[in-house]
Amino acid sequence: MTKMKKATLIIKNIGQLITMAGPAPRTGAQMSDLGLIENGGIAVSGEEILFVGESEKIEGQAELAEGCTVIDAKGMVVTPGFIDPHTHPVFSKTREKEFEMRIQGKTYMEIAESGGGIRSSVRDLRETDFATLKEKTKERLDRFLSYGVTTIEAKSGYGLSLESELKQLEVINELNKTHILDLIPTFLGAHEVPDEYRSDREAYINIIINEMIPAVTKNNLAEFSDIFTEEGVFTIAESKKIQQTAKDAGLKLKFHADELQSTGGGELAAELGSVSADHLVYISDDGIEAMAKSKTVAVLLPGTTFSLSGKQYAPARKMIDEGVIVALSTDCNPGSSCSESLPIIISLAALQLKMTAAEAITAVTVNAAAAVDRIGKIGQLVEGMQADITIWDMGDYRELPYHYGVNLVSQVVKKGKLAISN
């Protein structure tokens, strides 16, 4: 703590202060260590955490600035602001009719023939103007924030043309400047081969490599490059070629891997030093072993399996037991998982992935920070880190998965400012 800085915001008398102080990221049994302080207190100066410890020690450690905001969190739980490391939030049209068709047993082909599927989101994205996209996306950011999230990773991938991919990334970058939430932009031109290149996929791959990646990096529009590596989408060889190009151009990597079948995406992500590999419902034992040896974070998306009425969920327990760094995310998108709520994902992580409340909280804080390469900056409540804090209206952190489908957020502090107060 620097003696010069004065506290501009204090949270005192916190029933359970979950600091996540300690190893970052966490694996195995470490995922159960929340760095919990009972009757805790936090002092914030500007955008930064000044002091974290016992509530009664705040006054001895931090001098209060004039007009300092003081929050009494008696009987409440405080966590780092949650981080959602995998979202597709830039779209206009929702796809609820398709959801209902699936419930009624319609096949993927029947849905596609009725104009549904990812192609409908591509048409939507291309047809929708920048201002409308920005407004629709902003509503989603507000909803993320209201559920205790303070940072999201946000992907392109519904444009699938140079112009439309850039438009989507520009929406993300613009909202990162104007909205209180932090957005981390990811280029996902390799989300699918667009209709106009179905008969010449090589040509589309060349556009990604020769036009899109250079334009994205030149304009500094993305931090990550992601790809949908899957049978029928991009093969392992194509994925390697595209992602190596992205890496050489200075982008960090992410993968949609082993979502529908085991194709070796997890192994490839580990091999290329990818920051994360996501989905992993069908990851092989070799894939788990490769990821456990690497620093690549496994971002699990149980909401997607849930929302698609899937039978098989990612093998989370095996991954945790074998030492893979596990994070969780909503996968917020208009097709397979329309939700901005990490709390419902935590309930699903408990019920379907058999993760404890502590493991799930680790997976949306410090391990999610690792999945977006922000360790040491966010995801932990530690002196000097960014003051992103969520205050929960619950007496015990285990209530988070248990009290399902409702919003238990009391207040959200983003960069030291009170952003939500319910």
Added chain:
Amino acid sequence: MTKMKKATLIIKNIGQLITMAGPAPRTGAQMSDLGLIENGGIAVSGEEILFVGESEKIEGQAELAEGCTVIDAKGMVVTPGFIDPHTHPVFSKTREKEFEMRIQGKTYMEIAESGGGIRSSVRDLRETDFATLKEKTKERLDRFLSYGVTTIEAKSGYGLSLESELKQLEVINELNKTHILDLIPTFLGAHEVPDEYRSDREAYINIIINEMIPAVTKNNLAEFSDIFTEEGVFTIAESKKIQQTAKDAGLKLKFHADELQSTGGGELAAELGSVSADHLVYISDDGIEAMAKSKTVAVLLPGTTFSLSGKQYAPARKMIDEGVIVALSTDCNPGSSCSESLPIIISLAALQLKMTAAEAITAVTVNAAAAVDRIGKIGQLVEGMQADITIWDMGDYRELPYHYGVNLVSQVVKKGKLAISN
């Protein structure tokens, strides 16, 4: 419409006005008929609905009172206020540690031995004073309201002694007077045999029959009598005896039936003319046939199966196809289903029970009204009925199950008054 009455609240330009006008309750294909009016409007006078129809016709049909509240619901969905026909909301302590033990694979016995299970809620209820119970329950009512619910059925059943059962019912009746939500009280003294009568269950049944039911009816504390009919709890013969006594004393009936195995609870409910039979996960074909021939409503609780990581859900499609009146509920309780959100139940009804959005909305409006014997009063937006109305921030009603785990309520009108405005 009475010419004398002036509109005190108007909702105009409603994108999709879901009136539920028509048959009440609804079975089979009728459950898909929402009585939907595009660009609809509603006029309310005091606590009552004055006009329902096309938005442009409001002015010709209703004279506006001075200071009339006008809500523009352009691009939104409006439904009857939702009705939750099966809740256990009166408790103090949540049981999240038990939830986590289940996730970790602990057995029912291990949980019971560690002090968990329904017995812990009985201890809690007996030890907690009236004011605390009222305050804790009030918080839950506020949460129900925030998720678009305007009426709940509320059970006793954690007291299991004359004094404590009455205390619980008094909390419900007191909150029904002071809270804007309507509560419909149900006596559930036969929720379980309390510890002190484990070796003499006949004695406890006699207390229910000779002391509790008379005290409940004498003080007019409940409208319904419910019982947990299940192997190891109350047998069919015991259930028949207790419920016949309750019926003779003037109480309407409900049953917890066929939740854990097929014990013939559905059949017994139909035979005794019960208003509803609830759970029904293991209802037999004979039970479905008996219920289809009766007016007994099947109240399905998919959140309970979900929250217990159950593999088998109630056979909703079969029930609907065979003509059973189907309603949905949260089963809000501290053990097996801690949630006040009917929207997440609607998502589960879609994903697990394969009910469409229209069927699920029918199940929490007009059919839920049948489950609490309120047909013609609530659950439909029809002239002369109570003005309980929920306005949803969505363009199409099918978004309700699809956009899961978040709160899409914009405003709630209860008895003609704006109770929630997000």
